[in-house]
Amino acid sequence: MKIVAVLYPGPAEQHVDHSGLDVLGSTEGALGLREQLESEGHEYVVLSDRDEALREHLPDADVFITTPFWPTYLSGDDLRRAPRLKLVLTAGVGSDHVDSDTAAELGITVAEVTGSNVVSVAEHAVMQLLTLVRNYIPAYQQVVDGRWDIADIAARSHDIEDKTVGIIGMGQIGQRIALRLKGFDVRMLYNTRHRRSSTEEAVFGARFKHLDDLVAQSDAIVLSCPLTSETKGMFGEERLRSMRPGAWLVNIARGQIVDTDALVRVLEDGHLGGYAGDVWYPQPAPADHPWRSMPGHALTPHVSGTSLEAQQRYAAGVQDSVRRFLAGEPLQDDYVVA
Numbered sequence: 001m002k003i004v005a006v007l008y009p010g011p012a013e014q015h016v017d018h019s020g021l022d023v024l025g026s027t028e029g030a031l032g033l034r035e036q037l038e039s040e041g042h043e044y045v046v047l048s049d050r051d052e053a054l055r056e057h058l059p060d061a062d063v064f065i066t067t068p069f070w071p072t073y074l075s076g077d078d079l080r081r082a083p084r085l086k087l088v089l090t091a092g093v094g095s096d097h098v099d100s101d102t103a104a105e106l107g108i109t110v111a112e113v114t115g116s117n118v119v120s121v122a123e124h125a126v127m128q129l130l131t132l133v134r135n136y137i138p139a140y141q142q143v144v145d146g147r148w149d150i151a152d153i154a155a156r157s158h159d160i161e162d163k164t165v166g167i168i169g170m171g172q173i174g175q176r177i178a179l180r181l182k183g184f185d186v187r188m189l190y191n192t193r194h195r196r197s198s199t200e201e202a203v204f205g206a207r208f209k210h211l212d213d214l215v216a217q218s219d220a221i222v223l224s225c226p227l228t229s230e231t232k233g234m235f236g237e238e239r240l241r242s243m244r245p246g247a248w249l250v251n252i253a254r255g256q257i258v259d260t261d262a263l264v265r266v267l268e269d270g271h272l273g274g275y276a277g278d279v280w281y282p283q284p285a286p287a288d289h290p291w292r293s294m295p296g297h298a299l300t301p302h303v304s305g306t307s308l309e310a311q312q313r314y315a316a317g318v319q320d321s322v323r324r325f326l327a328g329e330p331l332q333d334d335y336v337v338a
């Protein structure tokens with residue numbers, strides 16, 4: 001079998017991390033699959049060049065592994081050019097980079113590693129929220145710049161206590177965000193496709209709201225829903241402007257849920273207090289892209305589900321799926337997307 005993995009390049013510099021955990025999500029770590037596959041006589045191609053992967057290796061691949069952190073977009077046409085392809089695996093969660101309708105039509109299984117990096121993302125979401133609310137990045141920049149202007153930082157710094165936080169998408173990640181936020185004494189609202197039971201609501205400490213009400217009533221909103229045709233562009237200009245003036249938006253889901261150009265406008269004219277998370281722009285962003293000049297109180301970066309612990313979990317999930325596939329066993333049920 002030919003198994004192809006497209007992963008992000010290994011670290012430019014070697015870091016000493018005392019945990020002893022490897023960067024399994026990179027081309028160097030190769031998801032810990034190399035030994036197993038090569039000892040069994042399979043061909044395992046690992047590369048970071050996405051164009052090369054699609055052009056040279058997809059056409060005769062049996063299994064194609066991608067990761068949302070370095071997404072290789074697989075269109076219907078790409079999938080049709082791969083007659084041997086049986087399985088597309090996502091090392092992580094969120095397979096919106098794969099045309100899953102066409103995959104289903106062609107009998108190709110699309111699977112991910114459900115739950116693998118949810119702790120990493122939930123912790124990151126809370127951090128991003130606090131980073132915005134406390135105006136942390138400009139304060140850090142002051143230290144780096146050797147300045148000491150407390151009023152400049154204090155003028156945008158708030159307590160999160162007593163604020164209303166709305167969570168959109170109360171799944172594996174949203175629930176963990178809610179549980180972590182409980183300790184901050186916030187009022188929590190949520191919206192999700194299927195309302196949770198009253199017992200679950202009590203455990204999460206969150207009240208269900210219609211989307212428009214949640215948006216209008218929240219001081220901060222966290223997006224933790226998948227990118228689907230329904231959520232794509234969900235936060236266009238009108239919805240962004242229906243957020244409270246000065247509100248913060250954290251998007252740990254996908255950049256395309258928010259209209260980037262509209263977001264630039266609401267940040268530039270000060271309607272929103274700040275944005276943290278994924279943004280949808282050409283990579284790397286051109287030098288004159290508005291993001292490149294956004295101040296730190298308005299925009300904080302996004303690399304959320306990538307902790308070393310998360311990488312061990314999604315690598316283990318990919319290893320399990322590949323092993324099952326090669327043994328002709330069904331994949332774990334809740335991993336299968338299409």
Ligand SMILES: NC(=O)C1=CN([C@@H]2O[C@H](COP(=O)(O)OP(=O)(O)OC[C@H]3O[C@@H](n4cnc5c(N)ncnc54)[C@H](O)[C@@H]3O)[C@@H](O)[C@H]2O)C=CC1
Pocket residue numbers: 092093094095115117118121168169170171172173174191192193194224225226227228230231252253254303304305306
């Ligand atoms: N930033 C990162 O590193 C990562 C981001 N993600 C993103 O987070 C998303 C959520 O991940 P999980 O919580 O593990 O998935 P999940 O499937 O457990 O939960 C998703 C939740 O979103 C809700 N939802 C779906 N459509 C909705 C809509 N139109 N409006 C409101 N709620 C809606 C669902 O009802 C479900 O409760 C993934 O699909 C992925 O895009 C996931 C992992 C890592």
